[in-house]
Amino acid sequence: MTPHRPDKNSPDSNRHDKPYTATQNACKMCTPLGAALAFQGIERCVPLLHGSQGCSTYMRRYLISHFKEPVDIASSNFTEETAVFGGGANLKLAVENVARQYSPDMIGIATTCLSETIGDDVPMILSELRNNFKGPALVHVSTPSYTGTHMDGFHQAVAAVVDRFNPAHKKAPYKPKKKKCINLFPGMLSNSDIRHLKEIFAAFGIPVSILPDYSDRLEGPSWQEYQAIQEGGTPISAIKKMDMGTHSLELGSVLALSAEKGFSSAGALLAQRFQVPCTRLPIPMGVKASDRFFEALSEITGKPVPKRYQKQKWRLVDAYVDGNKYVSRKRAVIYGEEDFVVSMAGFLAEIGIIPVLCASGGRSGYFKQALAEHLPETVLPHVIIQDDMDFARMEKTARALSPDLVVGNSKGYAMARRLSVPLVRVGFPIHDRIGGARILHIGYKGAQQLYDTIVNTLLRTRQTASEVGYSYM
């Protein structure tokens, strides 16, 4: 289930010759991290990494510091003997122990570079285990960390879950005409984004299955009693009904391109096996992308866009006007996951900020194409687009572009500090602030919040730089 990648040497490839060999301050995480996060978004699911203890501990630590919530990820805990003789016994023991301690409904098993390379046949090990094991559903995704980034792991895990619960041999489902449930695969969004999506669907009066949905699980209340597995997540029963969905929606421009070129995304699987139509849209950031999103929902559901969103939109446009002078012609460096950057660049462009550098550590091969399709023709010539990029190179490139602000996750803080420009924190991970998972990026409401933050950041910079510190804008 590896995403289809364009040929490195093909003319549409945006790969460039690296000026150096090592990666310096990576702008990406490894594949199993994405899978582990996706598994966190399934109800009563515990992620299990098949590999060394360190992988699960490091990834737990990384996710905890963004979400500030418990994130339990089990490990099959390789030893030297395991590495030599294979990880079958360890994996079985790990599954049994996780089942015993957590009584989950599902264990999401992602492989690491180690277990992949020694060639553990995980599907076979699991089928042996299933023979005399009455326990949770076991879902496996192959995520060798040398084949992509955390985004690949994320999408592959979502697809693997849909695949597992909706196998090709499943009987052609009876589709009740009245119960229109939509499958939504939002990609890696913030908790607030996912909650906002739920509100939107509720306002439309349309049932929706969002996969994954970690918005409750990774941002829940304090506890009266310890919860081995936090409440929340997409119910497995809902995943099992995805074949009966009236429509699938997948967010992400790069994801759309790789699905077109053959990646069996969750939406693609459902379309192919059960003829569930799939619409692919960019992540709805800013007015134009949100318009597309709401129009698509309206079209799919046959219902008009609820009034409140029209109001949100026009309030937002009014705010754009109020602040236009402070953002127009400003220059921003943005980075992060490819799909995120594509949509964020679109938003910045529509408010008049030139995204002079769009960078990602991702290497899907579709980054440039997605941006070219998404950005206005007038802006595109001013934009440097680079994938497979790290922060050392980004900083060098950014310095020459004299940006006014940097937009991205916490990892760009050191760069922004050295460039002496403000950093507007968005995306994942946010390690150095509280509330990273509560940042709303999508819809008119998200655009409103981002817009206010960006304008106020630029105003603050101006105010601070002023000798007298003006009290009015």
Add this chain to the structure above:
Amino acid sequence: MSSISVLKAREKQIFTKGEEAPFEMSCDTKSLAGAVSQRACVFCGSRVVLYPIADALHLIHGPIGCASYTWDIRGALSSGPQLHRMSFSTDLSETDIIYGGEQKLQQALLELIDQYTPKAAFIYCTCIVGIIGDDVDAVCRQVEEETGIPVIPVHSEGFKGTKKDGYRAACDALFNLIRRNPAPAPLPRSINILGEFNIGGETWIIKKYYEAMGINVVSVITGDGRVDEVMQAGNAALNVVQCSGSVTHLAQKMEEEYGIPFIRVSYFGIEDTSDALYRVAEFFKDSPRIMEKTRDLVKNEVNKVIPYLETVKKDLEGKKAALYVGGAFKAFSLIKALKTIGMEVILAGSQTGTREDYEILKEMCNQGTVILDDANPLELAKYVMEKDADLFIGGVKERPIAYKLGIGFCDHNHERKIPLVGFEGMENFAREVHETVTSPVWDLVPRRAAKKSSPPAGKEKAYDTP
């Protein structure tokens, strides 16, 4: 809470003082598969020890994850170069795995050394490198020859043991550097500070004390570390070992090779800090001025912090603390430090304790205290709730466990930003504990709120309780 059960295979790693069961603490073992251990891996052990050497290149050979998750993760400060805060990786891709990563490693090393002119380079081998069998030693030798700086392999493949084995690999790498000093000549009244990592500037506090005592610090391994300084370590008369779990192996090697004796100390809390300084002064008893100066120093410093400690003690008296730390040695000091501010320890655990460590812990603790080896979130939560802790001391991974249950938290791991060693460190520690334990937010947290006696009659209806 009775609903959290302990895995059978882990029963021997848990001991409650005062219970009938004989003390047969099982430890020093690999973590149980599927048990969600709080531990990391061999690579992690090496990385923490070598991390603070600020003018060395730290290159992680493997796919990106290991480098990504350890980029600028530690609170280890440098007074000069900041190279240690960069994250370098060979970022192996599929083709490298198939054809081997040696060439890429060599190329990366040459480029990075050219770009950053480090004083030495450490090459960390990750899981995958052990599997595909890259001859990292050979690449290191070759690059060393070409560049003229020490290029040292660190054999830290994640699956090769526990974090402790990573410490050992780091010690071997450090010893590799130290041995390059051709003719070590002992300096009078001189020490190496071992196992001190300059978290939040702790090295500077400790060095200041030794300077006031008239003692020469040859090197700190590895706080605010420099390659040249480490290479001088063979010249010291005494090794003063703090984090014994991580660097005892190095101290032993130096004793064998150079005849440098070592003592184990701790700088956490007034009691242990004073004890550490006195023991070092005692070692140099040929210079009686040192002991005199030490007495003055300790007296002055203790007098400075006692008044503050007394004020917080009033609020903290009788409160209960849970500890889960990396090395057990740290737990000993924390128990004493907590006692100084009136707190009692009800749970003490470590990731890497030895049987002897746990024996000492058992002796130090009160009846009913739970002692844990290599715990996991479920066990930690279970005992914290059963014993009703007011404070949890641990690292980032333990923080949400405490917070979700409405318990104050103090970070005592490598990631913190505030120095906690020495006398001023004790004041910082007491302040942090005081601030978190006495925060009014706990009154609102469901688990705590439920325990409070019901509000006085008449006021009850004003609130719509869940």
